[in-house]
Amino acid sequence: MVVEGEKIDQSKEWVELNIGPQHPSTHGVLRLRVKLDGETVKEVEPIIGYLHRNAEKLCEMDYYCDSLIYFDRMDYVGAMNMELGYLEAAEKVLGIPPPERAQWIRVIMAELNRIAAHLVWAGAFGLDLGMLTPFFYCFIEREKILRIFTAVSGSRQQTNYMSIGGVYQDIDDQIIYDIDQFTEEFPKKLEEIFNTFVKNDIFISRNKGVGILEPEVAIEYGVTGPMLRASGVEYDVRKAEPYLVYDKLNFDIPVSFKKDNLARFLVRFEEMRQSIRIIKQAIKKIPDGPYFNPKAKKSLMIRLRGEGEAYARTESSKGEFGVYIVADGSVKPYRVHVRSPAMRNLSVLPYLAKDVMIADLFSISGTTDLVFGEVDR
Amino acid sequence: MSVLERLAAFFAILGHYPAYILAYFFETLFMLIFVVIMLIVMIYLFRKYMARVQLRIGPNRVGKAGTLQLIADALKLVGKESILPSRRDDLPYKIAPIVVFLGLIMAFAIIPYGDFYYIGSLTITHSNVSLLLLFAALAIMPVGEVLAGVSSKNKYAVLGALRGVAKDISFEVPMMISVLALVMMASARTNQPLNMVNLISVQSIPYGIPQVIGLGVFFIAMIARAAYSPFDMSESDSELVSGHSIEYSGMRFGMFYMGMFGSIFLGSMIVSLLYLGAYNGPFSGDAGFVYLFIKAMILVILSFTIWLSVPRIRIDRFVNMGWKYLLPAAIINLVIAGILTLGLSL
Numbered sequence: 001m002v003v004e005g006e007k008i009d010q011s012k013e014w015v016e017l018n019i020g021p022q023h024p025s026t027h028g029v030l031r032l033r034v035k036l037d038g039e040t041v042k043e044v045e046p047i048i049g050y051l052h053r054n055a056e057k058l059c060e061m062d063y064y065c066d067s068l069i070y071f072d073r074m075d076y077v078g079a080m081n082m083e084l085g086y087l088e089a090a091e092k093v094l095g096i097p098p099p100e101r102a103q104w105i106r107v108i109m110a111e112l113n114r115i116a117a118h119l120v121w122a123g124a125f126g127l128d129l130g131m132l133t134p135f136f137y138c139f140i141e142r143e144k145i146l147r148i149f150t151a152v153s154g155s156r157q158q159t160n161y162m163s164i165g166g167v168y169q170d171i172d173d174q175i176i177y178d179i180d181q182f183t184e185e186f187p188k189k190l191e192e193i194f195n196t197f198v199k200n201d202i203f204i205s206r207n208k209g210v211g212i213l214e215p216e217v218a219i220e221y222g223v224t225g226p227m228l229r230a231s232g233v234e235y236d237v238r239k240a241e242p243y244l245v246y247d248k249l250n251f252d253i254p255v256s257f258k259k260d261n262l263a264r265f266l267v268r269f270e271e272m273r274q275s276i277r278i279i280k281q282a283i284k285k286i287p288d289g290p291y292f293n294p295k296a297k298k299s300l301m302i303r304l305r306g307e308g309e310a311y312a313r314t315e316s317s318k319g320e321f322g323v324y325i326v327a328d329g330s331v332k333p334y335r336v337h338v339r340s341p342a343m344r345n346l347s348v349l350p351y352l353a354k355d356v357m358i359a360d361l362f363s364i365s366g367t368t369d370l371v372f373g374e375v376d377r
Numbered sequence: 378m379s380v381l382e383r384l385a386a387f388f389a390i391l392g393h394y395p396a397y398i399l400a401y402f403f404e405t406l407f408m409l410i411f412v413v414i415m416l417i418v419m420i421y422l423f424r425k426y427m428a429r430v431q432l433r434i435g436p437n438r439v440g441k442a443g444t445l446q447l448i449a450d451a452l453k454l455v456g457k458e459s460i461l462p463s464r465r466d467d468l469p470y471k472i473a474p475i476v477v478f479l480g481l482i483m484a485f486a487i488i489p490y491g492d493f494y495y496i497g498s499l500t501i502t503h504s505n506v507s508l509l510l511l512f513a514a515l516a517i518m519p520v521g522e523v524l525a526g527v528s529s530k531n532k533y534a535v536l537g538a539l540r541g542v543a544k545d546i547s548f549e550v551p552m553m554i555s556v557l558a559l560v561m562m563a564s565a566r567t568n569q570p571l572n573m574v575n576l577i578s579v580q581s582i583p584y585g586i587p588q589v590i591g592l593g594v595f596f597i598a599m600i601a602r603a604a605y606s607p608f609d610m611s612e613s614d615s616e617l618v619s620g621h622s623i624e625y626s627g628m629r630f631g632m633f634y635m636g637m638f639g640s641i642f643l644g645s646m647i648v649s650l651l652y653l654g655a656y657n658g659p660f661s662g663d664a665g666f667v668y669l670f671i672k673a674m675i676l677v678i679l680s681f682t683i684w685l686s687v688p689r690i691r692i693d694r695f696v697n698m699g700w701k702y703l704l705p706a707a708i709i710n711l712v713i714a715g716i717l718t719l720g721l722s723l
Contacts, residue, residue, distance in 0.1 A: 130689030131687070205694065
């Protein structure tokens with residue numbers, strides 16, 4: 001099934017509005033060419049590429065271990081998940097599996113970062129709707145996660161924490177205590193943030209029944225992640241094709257059958273609660289042992305050679321993040337390709353934002369959770 | 378003895394008419410200074426209050442606890458280059474911010490302020506039609522906003538102006554009907570001309586108590602007039618960037634900004650005048666202005682709280698709300714007022 005909305009009458013003169021790339025609610029550098037009939041959006045054409053940095057090509061020019069920083073800068077609010085996606089593929093190619101402890105650490109960090117990314121999204125979504133205040137509540141909570149990241153990696157956002165065959169540093173008792181404290185305190189704060197949104201009639205009326213995404217259409221466009229799950233498709237890479245130690249963890253995949261903006265909002269908040277559940281289990285189960293594979297000692301890093309090809313998919317905060325690496329036996333990859341979930345999620349916007357009000361266009365583009373580092377790469 | 382008479386007596390040596398002209402001039406000047414100081418205080422208060430709500434600190438660099446921040450901002454705005462769009466409609470573009478600011482000042486000059494200890498009544502306009510005049514002056518500000526939106530030749534500005542017009546007509550009808558109920562209640566009790574002072578003086582209890590619905594409708598209308606969240610559709614920062622004022626910079630933008638905060642203060646003043654017992658208070662009648670001011674400031678804080686806690690309502694829903702809920706509510710309020718006045722002669 002090919003989903004094509006009926007074309008609008010091009011002979012008529014529509015008001016053509018250029019939204020972005022500099023606009024408060026395009027989440028970076030999205031440009032939308034919108035044809036308007038009064039307040040109604042008739043046609044949306046997203047134009048991307050304003051943050052294109054050639055990351056895939058740059059990866060071909062660097063050693064396997066160096067390419068990691070380009071992934072940090074893709075989804076810059078969810079850097080740990082991006083690193084994880086790359087390393088899953090790179091480790092397959094290089095044949096250096098991470099040891100048990102490193103896998104658990106990676107799960108903890110990836111889930112913490114999922115929470116951080118969803119918090120950024122929730123705050124920005126509030127701004128899209130004209131709510132100023134929840135933004136700060138979200139960022140204060142996110143800051144606590146970033147403090148943990150600073151403790152483990154020395155950096156807040158572009159962490160560069162995971163490395164080939166393990167992680168850059170072991171986590172000590174203090175950090176485990178901090179994470180434990182965070183998981184204790186955060187659920188209460190999360191409910192507070194949640195209530196500032198959903199206990200508001202205007203918020204509900206702005207989102208209920210707006211931006212209906214049918215599951216068939218979502219699959220057709222390659223939409224993944226919370227957007228797909230809000231359309232009623234229970235698909236999560238963590239369950240469908242478990243990587244790391246996700247099969248040893250007990251968690252649920254939130255699914256909503258309402259298909260609208262509010263469903264996407266609720267799914268993301270439920271995901272944060274599930275992430276806390278995962279972290280709580282992981283903190284208890286984390287085993288002792290080496291935190292990196294001895295084959296990937298730091299002195300050997302640039303001499304790692306890979307052969308063959310590998311595709312790895314992980315569940316980032318935006319959806320299914322896939323990395324495809326072709327290696328030709330040299331110290332640098334022959335080709336690296338990234339399947340960006342945010343770009344697929346964006347591609348469905350023209351379908352979603354048809355015949356809606358301008359105000360809804362922004363609430364819909366808000367729920368697609370765009371991060372332009374990842375869309376443009 | 379009011380301030381006006383005192384001033385006229387001071388200038389009495391110049392003759393009757395020149396004395397009164399000078400008296401009006403100086404009292405308006407005092408009022409203008411008061412309003413501008415109030416705007417600065419309010420913007421400072423808003424920023425500090427917003428910071429408290431959002432768990433931030435707010436301005437704290439310029440002056441003690443950031444008190445001089447607004448002065449610095451105002452100086453910055455004045456010193457800024459005014460960037461003009463080349464395809465503008467020149468005259469409307471330039472007078473639009475002045476119209477907005479002037480409309481605000483005019484409305485402030487019409488409302489009664491009550492007594493202030495030995496200075497006496499602070500009211501400027503002693504007109505028999507001051508109620509009508511006030512709502513006429515309130516209708517000026519939207520004109521400036523529409524002028525700004527259309528003359529900027531910017532699509533965002535035009536959309537903002539369109540939304541502004543749609544918004545204005547949907548709240549002004551219920552607003553006027555809820556005021557009509559006040560007039561009805563007051564006119565049954567007095568044969569005096571119904572200016573604002575008489576309207577207030579004939580109340581036995583504040584009008585807000587028998588006319589709770591009217592108070593609600595009027596307060597919502599005042600929020601919509603001042604155009605802050607949830608009714609900031611016409612200048613919604615995340616949709617239309619800043620609506621009608623998008624092409625303005627420097628002090629011209631500053632006038633729109635002041636117009637907005639001025640509207641909040643003006644709206645709070647009018648609501649406390651008409652519905653919350655105005656300048657009547659529990660103790661001395663001399664402190665009328667203080668009571669009015671306190672009531673207005675409570676409403677201002679309430680407005681800020683609303684502003685900071687709700688998202689923006691969609692324009693079509695607002696128009697719906699105006700015609701389907703506010704208007705019937707205002708009419709029901711009118712009926713209740715009629716029953717209370719004529720049936721129960723309350």
